[in-house]
Amino acid sequence: MTTGPTVLSLRGATKRFGGLVAVNDMDFDVTEHEVLGLIGPNGSGKSTTLNLISGALKPTEGTISLRGTPISHLSAADIARRGIARTFQLVRLLPSMTVLENVRAGAVFGHRRRWGAEADAHALRMLALVGLDRRANAHVGELTYIDTKRVELARVLASEPKVLLLDEWLAGLNPTELEEGITLIKRLRDEGRTIILVEHVMDAIRSLCDRCVVMSTGLKIAEGTPEQVLSDPEVIRAYLGDDDA
Amino acid sequence: MSLTKRDWQSITLSAVLLAVAACLPLTGDAYMLSIGITIAMYAVLATSWALFSGPTHYISLATAAFFGLGTYTTAIGIENGLNYWVTLPIAAILGAVLAALVGLATLRLSGVYFVIFTLGLAELVRQVVTWGQNVSGQKGLYVLTDITEVHIYWQLLVLAAIVYLTGWAIGRSRLGFALRIIGDDEEVARHSGINTSRAKILLFMVSGATAAVVGSMLAPRYIYIEPALAFTPMLSFLVVIMALLGGTGRLWGPLVGVIPFTLLWEAISASFPNQTTLLLGLSFLVIVYLLPRGFVGLIESGKRKMREREAFA
Numbered sequence: 001m002t003t004g005p006t007v008l009s010l011r012g013a014t015k016r017f018g019g020l021v022a023v024n025d026m027d028f029d030v031t032e033h034e035v036l037g038l039i040g041p042n043g044s045g046k047s048t049t050l051n052l053i054s055g056a057l058k059p060t061e062g063t064i065s066l067r068g069t070p071i072s073h074l075s076a077a078d079i080a081r082r083g084i085a086r087t088f089q090l091v092r093l094l095p096s097m098t099v100l101e102n103v104r105a106g107a108v109f110g111h112r113r114r115w116g117a118e119a120d121a122h123a124l125r126m127l128a129l130v131g132l133d134r135r136a137n138a139h140v141g142e143l144t145y146i147d148t149k150r151v152e153l154a155r156v157l158a159s160e161p162k163v164l165l166l167d168e169w170l171a172g173l174n175p176t177e178l179e180e181g182i183t184l185i186k187r188l189r190d191e192g193r194t195i196i197l198v199e200h201v202m203d204a205i206r207s208l209c210d211r212c213v214v215m216s217t218g219l220k221i222a223e224g225t226p227e228q229v230l231s232d233p234e235v236i237r238a239y240l241g242d243d244d245a
Numbered sequence: 246m247s248l249t250k251r252d253w254q255s256i257t258l259s260a261v262l263l264a265v266a267a268c269l270p271l272t273g274d275a276y277m278l279s280i281g282i283t284i285a286m287y288a289v290l291a292t293s294w295a296l297f298s299g300p301t302h303y304i305s306l307a308t309a310a311f312f313g314l315g316t317y318t319t320a321i322g323i324e325n326g327l328n329y330w331v332t333l334p335i336a337a338i339l340g341a342v343l344a345a346l347v348g349l350a351t352l353r354l355s356g357v358y359f360v361i362f363t364l365g366l367a368e369l370v371r372q373v374v375t376w377g378q379n380v381s382g383q384k385g386l387y388v389l390t391d392i393t394e395v396h397i398y399w400q401l402l403v404l405a406a407i408v409y410l411t412g413w414a415i416g417r418s419r420l421g422f423a424l425r426i427i428g429d430d431e432e433v434a435r436h437s438g439i440n441t442s443r444a445k446i447l448l449f450m451v452s453g454a455t456a457a458v459v460g461s462m463l464a465p466r467y468i469y470i471e472p473a474l475a476f477t478p479m480l481s482f483l484v485v486i487m488a489l490l491g492g493t494g495r496l497w498g499p500l501v502g503v504i505p506f507t508l509l510w511e512a513i514s515a516s517f518p519n520q521t522t523l524l525l526g527l528s529f530l531v532i533v534y535l536l537p538r539g540f541v542g543l544i545e546s547g548k549r550k551m552r553e554r555e556a557f558a
Binding site: 054055056075076078080081085086088092094095096097104105106108109111115155159 | 419422432437
């Protein structure tokens with residue numbers, strides 16, 4: 001179901017670390033307003049793929065384009081400015097700063113750049129969006145785990161990205177927090193944002209993703225709606241081994 | 246950019262302090278003036294060093310390279326008939342260019358490699374200048390001007406005012422915010438859209454240019470300069486120690502370290518002239534162990550404790 005125009009596309013994206021092929025010849029497109037799930041067993045190359053898109057790593061081969069313009073040769077900073085923003089698998093906040101300042105980092109240097117009172121107001125709006133506006137002046141060290149994730153998400157949103165990359169944003173949350181987390185991402189989805197999420201939580205994948213790309217040992221083994229891919233025998237084999245397929 | 250009441254208070258206070266400091270030569274005490282010059286010199290060097298190293302945590306040991314570059318620029322300039330005042334901006338430009346070259350080559354490296362490289366650079370420049378002088382057949386250069394100690398002192402105060410204003414402006418700018426983010430987490434900085442190398446190089450250039458101008462201003466004081474004096478590695482270490490003693494978290498931090506340390510250093514050099522290096526090392530250890538965040542850290546944790554006590558009372 002490709003409806004809107006293509007925002008991001010990977011063609012033959014490959015990453016080798018010495019003899020290990022972490023990502024092997026990946027092809028997929030993400031269209032506007034789409035939530036794409038990037039799933040697969042541990043070590044299948046999902047995070048590496050995300051790192052290739054965000055510019056944390058350079059692909060060994062292949063191209064990644066944003067609205068038709070190749071970006072795979074650019075630095076992470078340039079890619080961020082062009083409108084691809086990410087969260088990290090292990091939350092990364094700016095420890096010496098307040099919650100508001102953390103979010104301001106996204107507002108000041110991201111895709112749409114603001115400064116001064118405008119940046120503060122925008123950062124506050126993003127904090128309200130993730131439900132943290134009351135803690136704007138708290139120090140990030142005082143936050144609970146899910147709140148640190150909210151701050152990171154708000155920082156990423158503050159840059160007004162064209163594509164949002166969420167690297168296991170729901171991992172490590174307890175059941176209540178997970179519910180809140182899924183609701184939050186659903187809201188982003190309803191706002192029409194374009195999102196790629198790397199995720200292990202099946203409930204989240206089913207309720208959030210329009211489409212999934214399944215990876216195993218660096219290769220794309222399936223692509224389709226969550227129902228399609230999760231019933232695909234090859235996907236089940238990749239997750240559970242041969243005996244259960 | 247609007248200034249708050251607090252900004253005006255800080256500006257007024259700084260201006261008053263500067264005016265008081267400018268009156269020092271009126272005492273007519275030559276010894277006081279000589280200590281005043283040393284304090285002003287280290288205050289400028291340590292503050293501009295902290296502008297770069299404070300937020301980024303990159304420890305530069307290249308201060309002597311920039312300082313010596315400035316000293317020699319002025320000496321060679323005057324020898325070739327240039328006006329002293331013309332040599333100051335030339336030194337600033339040369340310092341900025343050297344800093345940009347070093348930055349391009351090294352700021353992609355992580356912390357410890359940067360430290361070693363800057364120390365090596367200072368030595369390299371010193372050796373090259375020594376070699377150059379040997380080839381030309383001179384041991385050193387004479388810097389003969391009619392500039393007196395009082396002039397040098399006032400020049401340094403003006404430079405200090407410029408450095409504080411620059412630091413204050415950077416702190417309020419996007420560049421300052423970018424550097425704080427880089428200091429916290431360079432990966433986040435990059436992924437937030439900050440060109441981290443550019444930000445670091447710009448600040449390093451400010452720091453390098455300032456150190457070069459300080460060298461220029463000090464050249465007339467030495468009258469006769471040679472590489473061992475202009476490029477002494479001791480200078481780089483003293484600047485780092487003083488800045489760390491004061492604390493790099495605030496613009497005024499290094500100054501708080503410079504004043505007591507210069508006085509202490511005067512006493513040490515006078516009483517134990519043969520053990521200065523040993524005592525320098527010891528003070529380094531003591532500061533890093535006992536005051537890792539300097540006097541600024543001490544003052545701030547003191548303030549926090551006071552607030553907590555008030556909250557409980």
